[in-house]
Amino acid sequence: MSFLKQNPRLSIxxxxxxxLVMVLVARVAYLAVFSHDFLNSEGRKRSTRLHxxxxxRGIIFDRFNEPLAVSTPVSTLWVNxxxxTPTEQQILSLSALLDMDASRINDLMLNTQGKxxxxxxxxxxxEVxxxxxxxxxxxxxxxxxxxRFYPQSSMTAQTLGFTNLDQxxxxxxxxxxxxxxxGTPGLEELTLNLRKRVTREILVHKPVTPGDDLHLTIDSTLQYYVEKALRKALEDNAATSASAILVNARTGEILALATVPSFNPNARKSFNPSAIRNRIFTDVYEPGSVIKPFSMAAVLTAGVVDKDAVIQIAPGFIKINGYTIRDVGRDTQLDLAGIIRRSSNVGMSKIAIPTGGEAISRMLSELGFGKNTPVFFPGxxxxxxxxxxxxxDIATASLSYGYSLSVNLAQLAQAYTVFANDGDLVPLSIIKNQIQPPRNVMSPQVANSVLDMLVHAVDGPGAGGKRAAIEGYVIAGKSxxxxxxxxxxYQSNSYRAMFVGIAPANAPEFVMAVLVDEPTANGYFGGAIAAPIFKEVLExxxxxxxxxxxxxxTLPAVQVEST
Known part of the structure; x- marks a missing residue:
């Protein structure tokens, strides 16, 4: 104490x-007691991160639970x-591991934009x-x-589509x-160490909800055979593209649909953007003679033309309102079934005109043409x-044999279900267990009479669809x-070849519509180009x-009574 008395300045x-120590202790005690929550919150802000x-993403399955689209775990590496601040050695290691130019890594370090x-x-x-x-x-x-990964590569690619980098x-x-x-993202709170590295999860603010799975009506096995036949036809006929849709005739479920050329959604840098388009839904065109069965149904429904009528076809052309309509064949006369079997434009025009364009137009509208299919496919x-x-008269005639209107291939397949179901139209579906009820469009008598005509359009003398015939089965169809x-x-040397068929016709199970765009080898008629694809697939x-x-x-066909 004497020392302190001798050194008053030291005492002070x-x-x-x-x-000051007492003040500091008092302040610490005060904060610990009265500001605990505030200090804890501030500390957490500096050592935790909301993530x-x-x-x-949900898995897309086919009808038998085969995966068509799955999501595989990967990592995203990001920086602040x-x-x-990587070292030179770390930059070299990053560049090697990520196959990335070192200059890009250096650009991130410069952070010229203040990110x-x-x-x-x-x-x-x-692993990387x-x-x-x-x-x-x-x-x-x-x-x-x-x-996102697609196990079946290019198969069903245009139907499945794909995701971007953000899924x-x-x-x-x-x-x-x-x-x-x-699904729905979650929110987690992570704790960080002094080096700002995540050490452990400490709190889940919002649980993550995975996406729901999607089950399609597609049968992958049948899809394979459809695509195989289309690829062969594309090459054999030197065509621009080929498309087909296979439908369950009773339920409207789409079992397979494809367009070639296709693309591999797992390797997007290498595909042609034009191959992405699902032409079965997105492309419309004048359908030509595959529309004649519906015009015939309108004729039979109206009853203006006698069911036993024989129509003069010779000399193979007819002039209507200054326009000349011609037949490819050289028939002298045809009955109603013969008009379908021989695909006579002259015969169809002659029976359509007294029936009237309004009746045919109304029939086509009721069959779903000019409207979205129930699938509502994007685009x-x-x-x-x-x-x-x-x-x-010329407007009526041209509509009756498939010109002046435009349709897509899915609409055609759906419309042909009416002949497989006693006049009931079955809506298409592509999601499993979402079958929609059918609706009646024409009488069973009319539908079955046209079905009988379509059988003869495959197996009758001079039939245009004879190349769709399958030994041992009754096949109905129209090229x-x-x-x-x-x-x-109209282009002089550019055609579309089509065929729509029903198999077996006496106990319908399947409807298939086929289109080959711009075939340049082996001709261009639907019966020669598209019908063999139907046969190959349906076999x-x-x-x-x-x-x-x-x-x-024996078919369930009956004849309508003339009125």
Whole structure:
């Protein structure tokens, strides 16, 4: 004490020191008692991070639970450029692991735009991401993500579509059912160490909800056979494209649909953007002679033309309102069934005109032409059916044999279900267990009479669809050929070849519509180009589905009474 008395200045300094210590202790005690929650919150802000967890996208299955689209785990590597300070050695290691130019990594370090977030690499395999994390680079973070993968490669590609990098559907069913498949992101609170690295999850603010799965009506086995036949036809006929849709005749379920050329959604950098289009729904065209069965149904329904009428066809052409309509064949006269069997434009025009364009137009509209199919596929074109106050004879005639209207291939397949179901139209569906009830469009007598005509259009003398015949089975169908239109009229050497058929016709199971666009080898008629595709596919389909052959040749067709 004497020492302190001899050094008054030291006493003052010590007194001030003790006073400050007491103040500091008091302040700490005060904060610990009265500001605990505030301090805890501030500390958590500096050592934790809110993190959005990405939901896994739902799986798309075929009708037998074969996966068509799945999401596989990948990692996203991102950086906070304000914190990102790798060493030269770490930059070299990153460049090697991520196959990335070192200059890009250096650009992230410069952070000329003042960002606090930037992607380093996306869709990185977990193995590579793990090696990157082991480099312990300050300001580099990993996030679990998912990558969409399509196990069957190009098969069903235009129907499934694909997603973008953020797992959002941008084409096909991936787009159409994006909200169903996407799920809901979660929110987690992560704790960080002094190096700003995640150490453990501490709190889940919002649980992640995975996307719902989607089950299609597609049969992958039948899809394979359809695509196989289309690829062969595309090459054999040197065509621009080929499309087909196979439908369950009783339920309207789409069992297979394809367009070739196709693309591999797993390798998007290598495909042609034009191959993305699902032509079965998006492309419309004048259907030509495949529309004649519906015109015949309108004629039989109206009853203006006698069911036993024999129509003069010679000399093979007819002039209507200054226009000349010609037949390919050289028939002298034909009955109503013969008009369908021989695909006579002259005969169809002669029976359509007294029936009237309005009756045919109304029939086509009731069959779903000019309207969306119940599938409502993204980008679907509905086409058009002409309506007029006054129908000229040439307008009626051209509509009756498939010109002046536009349809898509899905509409055609759906419309032909009316002949397989006693006049009831069965709506198409592509999602399993979403079958819609049929609706009546024409009488059973009319539908079955036309079905009988379609059988003869395959197996009758001079039938245009004879190449669709399958030994042991009753096949019904109609071929068609249409010239492609251009801005200046019709192109002289550009055609579409079509065939729509029903198998077996006496116990309908399947409807299939086929279109080959611009065949340039082996001709261009639907009976020569599209009908063989139907035969090739249905031979496999009937075998795979164990549909008995050698069934009775007797059809349920009945004749309508003339009025």
């Amino acid at each position: 300094v010590l007194a001030i020191f003790y006073f 959005e967890t990405v939901p896994v 450029p304000k914190q990102f 606090s977030f930037a992607y380093l690499a996306r869709r990185v395999t977990p 991401a793990g090696k990157v994390v082991m480099l312990s680079i300050h300001g580099l973070y990993e996030r679990q993500d998912y990558k 959002k559907g941008i084409e096909g069913l991936e787009l159409m059912y994006d909200s169903h498949l996407s 679907e074109s509905v086409g058009s059916v002409p309506t007029r106050r006054v129908w000229s 068609g050929t249409s010239r492609k239109a251009s801005s200046g009229g 496999d389909v009937l075998r795979i589905r164990n549909v008995p052959s050698g069934q009775s040749q």
